[in-house]
Amino acid sequence: MCHNCVAGSSSGASRRSFARFLAAGAGLTVLAACTPEAPVAEAPSSSAPIPTITSEYTTPSPAAVESTTAAAEPPAQVPVPPSAAASLPGQFSLTDPASPWVVVNKHRPLSPADYAPADLVQPSVQLAASGEAALLNSTTAAAAEAxxxxxxxxxMVMVLASGYRSYGTQVVTYNGYVAARGQADADTASARPGYSEHQAGWAFDIADGGGVCGFQPCFADQPAAVWAKANGHRFGFVVRYPWMFHPVTGYYYEPWHLRYIGVEAATDMVGRGINTVEEYFGVEAAPGYP
Known part of the structure; x- marks a missing residue:
């Protein structure tokens, strides 16, 4: 959907148009790779429940978004670009979950599926999460602190809203969605177990500390999100799911979801104007599960 719409000043206008569309009450459940999921009756005893935003994504529906942007749809198959990262002197695995370059999406699950980082720590930052959700792997934690x-x-007031999410937590969360909505709809709202970046400890969600536009597209215009988008690469972070690139990433805009790929790669990616990790590392688009 409008694969090349996220560039320069057009993104601000697009967000404003989308905000007006939301206000009209058209109805959406946004695809959420990382959004704290709906509450479930039983969570693993070793894990704190993921925080829940009760007003999460009630407008507009994916069908409504599709119908308003059909003319701007990209081709069904997005070409696989060459890897821009190949020019960097340091190379890391794209499949090892312990690698800062691991690409996790709907075509590329973690291996093993129940992977858990061996170096989970709680960063010394302001937290709006507890239990496992307050943890990151040690590399990401150090970069987040900086x-x-x-x-x-x-x-800027910035807080860690959701960090690590274990395989067990994702099983309970995803199964809760399937039971409530059916699998097809669950796949638009929750990552399947083993397919979440949060599980590898390389990604986390931010908030502004006051709950303004928490886990909603309008968070993109809040100072914390604006600052993170403009400066995150200096610390190794990129906005993993940018505006209107869901045909590549498989998820709608999540301005709160930051992914660590290292300072050199993040700076190079931003400097080249490349919007997604898939495009930067030269892997196929993953709009849906195979």
């Missing part, structure tokens, strides 16, 4: 500190020095 980024949050820099944001604070510039007057």
């Amino acid at each position: 980024m949050f500190a820099a944001a604070a020095r510039e007057g």
Whole structure:
């Protein structure tokens, strides 16, 4: 859907148009790779429940979004680009979950599926999460501490809203969606177990501390999100699911979801104007599960 729409000033206009569309009450459940999921009756005893936003994605429906942008749809098959990262001196695995370059999407599950980082730690940042959701792998945690500190020095209030999510938590979460909605609809709202970046500890969600537009597209216009998008690469982070690139990433816009790929790669990716990890690392688009 409008594969090349996220560039320069057009993204701000697009967001404003989308905000007006939301206000009209058209109805959407946004695809959420990382959004704290709907509450479930039984969560693993070793894990704190993922925080829930009760107003999460009630407008507009995927069908409504599709109908308003049909003329701007990209080809069904998005070409696989060459890897831009190949020019970097340091190379990392795209499949090893312990690698900062691992690409996790609907075509590329973690292996093993129940992978858990061996170095989970709680970063020294302001938290709006507890239990496992307050953890990151040690590399991501150190980078997050540096980024949050820099944001604070510039007057930005930024909090960690959701970090690590175990395979067991994702099983319960996803199965809860399937039971409530059926699998087809569940796949538009929750990552299948073993297919979530959060499980590898390389990704986390941010909020502004006040709950303004929490886990909603309008968060993109909040100071914390604006600052993170403009400065995250300095600390190794990119916005993993950018505006209107869901035909590539498989998920709608999530301005709160940051992914660590390392300072060199993140800076190169932003400098080249490449919007998605799939395109940067030269892997196929993953709009849906095979």
